[in-house]
Amino acid sequence: MTVSEYFQESTLTGVKVYLPVRQYEVTLKHRLLEQLGGFSRIILEALHDFAQAGRELIYSITGLTQQQLEPVTRRLEGLELIRGAALTAKGKEMVLIYNHLHRQSRLVWLDGRYSHQERGPSFFGDLSLPITPIDAGQAFVLKSWGDGIWPKSDWNEDRAFQLKRLIDQPIEYLPSLFEGFAHCMAGSEARMNIADWEVEVRIIPEFATARFAVEAAIDSASILSDSHSDTPTHFNFSSPVIGIRTAYSTPKNAPVGLATNTPKDRFKLLGLLNTTINTASISREATSDWIWPELGTVAHEQVLHTLFHNLREEATSLEPLFNRDHQVETWWQPMSFSWESVDGALRVAGLKRVKNPRERK
Structure with a gap:
């Protein structure tokens, strides 16, 4: 090629x-707050918000006597949430957690x-x-x-x-x-x-x-111009490469000897990604179900215009003597990007x- x-x-x-x-x-x-009953939480909040008058406020809110509340306060002391009529550091932490x-x-x-x-x-x-x-x-x-x-x-x-x-x-x-x-x-x-x-x-x-x-x-700079099908940390995809194939043929009734000098088909290729084309790896069939970018897009049309705009004669003396047939073809380049x-x-x-x-x- x-x-x-x-x-x-x-x-x-x-x-x-x-x-x-x-x-x-x-x-x-x-878990500890889930285990505490409503009275226990009321006691903790009252002692937190009203350190000096907390006990009296508890009796007023609950309507219970000191004797009736004693089993609850004794349990809170056993859990190291209160000591006497004041909250411990752990008790203050529980109130904070309960509120937020x-x-x-x-x-x-x-x-x-x-x-x-x-x-x-x-x-x-x-x-x-x-x-x-x-x-x-x-x-x-x-x-x-x-x-x-x-x-x-x-x-x-x-x-x-x-x-x-x-x-x-x-x-x-x-x-x-x-x-x-x-x-x-x-x-x-x-x-x-x-x-x-x-x-x-x-x-x-x-x-x-x-x-x-x-x-x-x-980022396009991170895209690799080959496949890493055997590397589990890479993702593979196929990217279209648009080409113009120029096929040469001998004009009708041209000198017989001219046919021996017929130029080989030439290819002008342009990828839809701004990366180097590895002509050794491109193929006519996509090797992956992941295709990017899709054909039929604005970028695809821009590539076609660029190819035809740059369609010029090569610097050989015999090319103008032959008929030329231009064909637009789609090739596919295997590409990949890493998990990084x-x-x-x-x-x-x-x-x-x-x-x-x-x-x-």
Whole structure:
């Protein structure tokens, strides 16, 4: 194949990729506060808000005598929440948690990369995260599982996996989701003992069957001009290469000897991506179901105009003597991009990155 390559500054910013996400409701419950009765919580709040007159206020609100409240106060002392007529440090902490975190719920977008066997980080976002609907068979959906848009089709199984990722790395998720978290924990990771908490995860039904994703664009500079089919950390796709094939033939009644000098077919190729064309790897059939960019686009039309604009005679003395037949052809170049480039592209407002525990080792 004799090729003259033309390149242009592509107006395409990069390959659009889609990270699937699903919406959930996360609820925090402190186990100790769940065990305390209503009277116990009233006592704690009264002693917190009215340190000097807390006892008298309790009697006034509940209508109970000191003797009647004694079993409750004795239990609170046994739990080290009060000492005498005052709250302990632990008791103050419980009131703070009760007012700002206990039984609080938040909506969150979580991706399906909840297995610790996944390569690279996982992602989540709050309600500010921009999302876009996607189709079941849409190309460039970033997932490491097989068929289907989500790794687990069973809601209960999916919920259990999402819960595990939250309780395995609570400090990665909870401070971003609950604005009262840092206030209650005073910025100390050591004070977040997940064993003291019950975390509930509920799938939002209206988002469970619909398909949504976070859209990002892989920078053209990160696209590799070959396939990495054997490399699990790479995503492969095919990109169209538009060519003009010029076939030469001997004019009718031309001298017989002229036929022996008929030039070989020439190809002028131009890709829709602003990357080098590897003529050794292009083929007439796409090697991947992922095609980018699509044919029939404005970029495709621009490539055709560029090719015909640059269709000139080659600097050989015999070419003008032959008939020429120009044919527009589509070829396909195998290309790929790495998970590292995906990670770099997913810097979307509202999207948070969580390292895989294996990355920390």
